[in-house]
Amino acid sequence: MKKAFIFVSVLFLIFSCEDVIDVELAPSDSKLVVNAVFRVDVTQDFIPVSVKVTETNGFFEENTVTQLDGNATLLYGVPDPNDPNTLDLIVEGGGTSSLAEVTPGSGIYEPDPTFDDDQRVSTSLATRPGTVFILILQHKGRRYAAQTVYSPVVPIDALEQGDETLFDEDDIELLVTISDRPDEDNYFIFDFDFNEYLALDDQFIDGQQFQFSYFYEKELLPGDAAEVSILGADLEFFNYMDLILVQTEDAGGVFETPAATVRGNVFDVTGIDNSEIFDNVERPDNFALGYFAVVQEFKRTFVVE
Template sequence: MKKEIIYLLALILCVSCEDVIDVELPETEPKLIVEGLLRVDKSEEFINVEIKMKETSSYFDENQPVQVESAVITYGRPLNDGLFETLAFSSLAEKEPGTGIYIPDPDYSSDQRIRTSAAQPGIVFILEITYQGKYYYAQTEYAPTVPLDNLEQGDGTLFEDDDTEMIVTFTDDPEEDNFYVFDFDFGEFLTVEDQFFQGQQFSFSYFYNDNLNPGQEVTVSILGATEEFYNYMDLVLEQTTDTGGIFQTPIATVRGNVFDVTGLDNINIYDNVERPNDYALGYFAVVQEYSQTITIQ
């Protein structure tokens, strides 16, 4: 009986020692998130335009889709002094209410889809967004790329015996200093520049740490990239590990090319030189893509 009383007292003591600790997180102003990677497949007639709009939430909550007042993509070939040789535009509308996904407006008086023929070297694309009384602006140049020469599964390993090796081969364009972003499916990306193999055929291996099952299909894509987009992706990849993909949780310390330009008199000053805290998260890019699909053996 004495032992039972001692055990009971010990249990009461342990329970009474539990304290609830409230962690006070700093409050930050919500920021707009723009997921605007447009992939151009030249074998298709139109660019698949889908831009996701979200807003940052508290630390423990998921970022939620938002509805913006307006979203427009303008594109053309620039001249001097911020002027353009010709300009075309595509008005965007929410694909379905509450999704925060914006596509060319199907109810507009004219076809708002963007033809792939409009994506040419030197063509600049501008994304303009109005959200909660603020005006956001992003500018990017179309980034072409080269096709994949070969994609094959290897039998090498990196750290674990169950690693899966993917061998990628492509030939770099000798005319330009090129930057590439590789999409290895499953939210896995890699950045490559041609500093040491300009104009040459280049092969490298990529290793999947997760188990890939025989018969499973994997799609690998090579994306063109401007130097700015390459640098952005490189920084994001350095800070992103096991988050379910680099576009799932934009890194707050890595700023993209979408800026809050509300009230600026000169639209050419869009990089927030003297307004370091006025920006949205995410990136707007228009890039060419080549893909190959392989079945795991």
């Protein structure tokens, strides 16, 4: 009884001494977040150009929608071989698109429908070999720019439901089959719907048909449908998505603010001469969050049995 009394007394002291501690985090400057991943369906006449801008709003708070200083500009074409780092692109096979906030207050910028000329971007021109895309925007007096190239991808050969489980008997296994292009480095981003993604490279499957298993985190029931996409990527976009997925593995939201800053390809170029617009090595802290990419997409629908 004496030992039991001592044990209960110790427990009482432990739990009675618990206090709630409020930790005050140092305020941090907000950062611009740019979500500009254009998914290209080559069977369509125009690529779906859409740029969403938000701002970070504190460590534990969601991003807030913001607006740019006027329209954003998208340049595309074959760079001048004599000066590939400038914004002067050869007009033949390219052009300029002005992006406006079509729906006021949305923070989403698309080809401006009020222009006299059609501001949409032709798929046939955008997917030409050697075409470079440059996105330029202004936000709160700062100028930002990003550059990328079109990344093609192979289609999905097959989607099948497997019968293996991972942690629970209700786990849904999806078997995905693709055929890798030989003799080149290929990178893939898979969008499994429900904000579930996977980054994959072809280091061990070069030129082969390959099947892998994916287990859904979301609980799916028979008859539920998921739209599964494969996206092309270059090495930089692959590395970016891989880091984002590691940080958001438990929380989801790959296009929201990561737990730690993951640097994308959108730089603050305020005051930088055009000839040095993408040489930002001396200004390592001047960048926006998010990413700009133009990638081919193939989609298939998976229905749970």
